[in-house]
Every structure is written in C-alpha cells, then in structure tokens.
Ligand SMILES: Nc1nc2c(ncn2[C@@H]2O[C@H](COP(=O)(O)OP(=O)(O)O)[C@@H](O)[C@H]2O)c(=O)[nH]1
C-alpha cells in the first residue's frame with residue numbers, strides 16, 4: 001500500500017521483484033544501487049540465512065524525485081524464489097504497489113518461470129488482491145547468454161505474458177533493460193496512484 005504523508009509531503013511506494021530462484025532479482029537491485037547517486041538512495045539491506053548464501057530478501061530505498069510537490073520514494077524488495085521460502089515470499093509481497101517479475105530466459109528454466117508466475121498469482125489471491133489490478137511488468141533476464149541456451153523475448157512472451165503487460169529483455173549483470181524495467185513499473189504505479197479511487 002503506498003503511503004502518502006501530507007506532513008512531510010512524501011509518497012512511498014513498494015515495488016517487489018518476484019521470480020524463481022536465481023533469475024537475477026538481487027542482481028537487478030545491485031545494478032540499480034551501483035548507478036544511483038548517493039543522495040538518492042538509502043542503505044541496501046540484504047538478509048541472508050545463517051546456513052547458506054540464499055537471501056531472505058533485499059531492500060533498497062530510492063528517491064525518484066518530486067511529483068506535484070511530493071517527494072516520491074520507492075522501496076525495492078526482492079523475494080527468495082526457492083519453493084521452501086513460501087512464507088517469506090508472502091510476507092514480502094504484502095502491500096506491494098507494483099511487481100516486477102524477473103524471468104530467467106534460459107530455456108531449461110521455463111517451467112520454473114511458469115510455476116513462479118502461478119505462485120505470484122495465488123499469493124496475491126490469498127491476500128484478497130485481484131492479480132490483474134496490480135501493476136506488473138515482466139523482465140526476461142539473462143538475454144546475454146548464448147543464443148542456444150535462451151528463449152527470445154517473443155518466445156517468452158508467448159509463454160508468460162498472458163496479461164499483455166510491458167516486457168523487457170535484460171542483462172542485469174551488465175545493465176541493459178534494468179532501468180527500463182524500473183522506469184516502466186514506477187510509471188504504472190504512479191499512474192495508478194493518481195487515478196480516481198475505484
Ligand atoms: N549471464 C547472466 N547472469 C546473470 C544475470 N543476472 C543474474 N545472473 C547470475 O545469476 C545468478 C543468480 O542471480 P541472483 O541475482 O542472485 O538471483 P536471485 O535469486 O533472483 O536474486 C548469479 O550468479 C548472477 O550473477 C544476467 O542477466 N546474465
């Protein structure tokens with residue numbers, strides 16, 4: 001749920017990067033963190049479990065400028081994709097204003113992408129949210145890998161993008177597509193904020 005604070009004239013929106021394990025969600029946040037000037041970002045927090053390097057979630061606060069006199073702050077979160085982190089995933093998803101679904105473009109990961117997208121929809125439904133009403137963009141990450149290993153954005157669209165939402169090919173390790181994705185979801189979220197209450 002976006003927070004509007006009239007006293008401090010701040011709007012805070014929550015964006016969740018969702019997707020299967022190792023699709024590149026944390027890598028997106030690292031890249032963004034590395035590019036945003038100091039005065040526009042807070043501390044990036046990564047919570048890891050004690051036993052392995054798997055992250056519980058990452059958190060990155062961003063200041064995206066001023067709209068109608070309000071400072072807009074975005075909080076980016078990632079969820080852990082592994083099946084056994086279902087509870088954490090649900091918690092992190094709560095109150096999301098927008099979702100970036102980071103798919104792993106590798107052909108052998110297609111089933112994982114499909115299952116994770118279904119998992120997203122059922123977790124939203126469980127929270128009483130009509131999935132179609134939540135701003136969503138798809139990112140087809142790892143497009144830098146050799147052609148014989150990855151599906152093309154067109155192929156991934158056929159398999160995953162049944163809502164016809166904005167989609168971006170990306171290479172989160174090196175940057176292409178990362179800010180295009182962030183800009184698109186930010187615009188969708190802000191557009192929804194300024195739309196009349198339904
Ligand atoms: N080649 C390539 N590797 C990537 C890309 N994005 C992430 N990776 C690698 O994929 C692995 C998992 O990335 P990570 O961001 O931890 O995945 P997460 O589980 O979704 O947070 C790491 O080894 C990353 O370096 C990409 O665009 N291209």
Ligand SMILES: [Mg+2]
Pocket residue numbers: 025026027055078079080
């Ligand atoms: Mg991660």
